[in-house]
Amino acid sequence: xxxxxxxxxxxxxxxxxxxxxxxxxxxxxxxxxxxxxxxxxxxxxxxxxxxxxxxxxxxxxxxxxxxxxxxxxxxxxxxxxxxxxxxxxxxxxxxxxxxxxxxxxxxxxx
Amino acid sequence: xxxxxxxxxxxxxxxxxxxxxxxxxxxxxxxxxxxxxxxxxxxxxxxxxxxxxxxxxxxxxxxxxxxxxxxxxxxxxxxxxxxxxxxxxxxxxxxxxxxxxxxxxxxxxxxxxx
Numbered sequence: 294x295x296x297x298x299x300x301x302x303x304x305x306x307x308x309x310x311x312x313x314x315x316x317x318x319x320x321x322x323x324x325x326x327x328x329x330x331x332x333x334x335x336x337x338x339x340x341x342x343x344x345x346x347x348x349x350x351x352x353x354x355x356x357x358x359x360x361x362x363x364x365x366x367x368x369x370x371x372x373x374x375x376x377x378x379x380x381x382x383x384x385x386x387x388x389x390x391x392x393x394x395x396x397x398x399x400x401x402x403x
Numbered sequence: 404x405x406x407x408x409x410x411x412x413x414x415x416x417x418x419x420x421x422x423x424x425x426x427x428x429x430x431x432x433x434x435x436x437x438x439x440x441x442x443x444x445x446x447x448x449x450x451x452x453x454x455x456x457x458x459x460x461x462x463x464x465x466x467x468x469x470x471x472x473x474x475x476x477x478x479x480x481x482x483x484x485x486x487x488x489x490x491x492x493x494x495x496x497x498x499x500x501x502x503x504x505x506x507x508x509x510x511x512x513x514x515x516x517x
Contacts (some may be wrong), residue, residue, distance in 0.1 A: 381445060381446065396446060
């Protein structure tokens, strides 16, 4: 079992809706988290990173870490069909390795 | 896929054959990694290297070998291919211990083992 768990989906939402993507992690020592986006048949690309707890916002995207519940979230506002992709959460472990969750497939319906 | 190239893009092997997946970078990043991606399994780390001459195992190292003789290249060797190694393989690079730096991925190699 991975130390970070993610619902694989697929998750389908109508265009314009707010999307919530979530991961849970097991090791309270983890502090550095990332969200990657992967389009079909492409390599992943870094979307956002967060440290420890709190929110980080970048345009329509907000990343949130709740250390008390060991929960990582990515919110997408005003979702667009171009947001349809697989979203992977990831963390840096203490050896500086980046370990990924299983990814959630997201479909934004026009 | 800035500065990371992978060859070949596609490969079909028979069980028991060996091959090397190539990864090259031109960004002078110390840290290079190999991941495999299977449906429903996300990305799993195979091997990684923090610099020339240094390699270490990731989550799923069995059946794979790596070496790092230069900063630029990090080949992944399959010694005796098995159908369970059918997957998409991604090479990734980043700077070492730079917490907010981007990890760049190559375009991937799609491998089928019959």
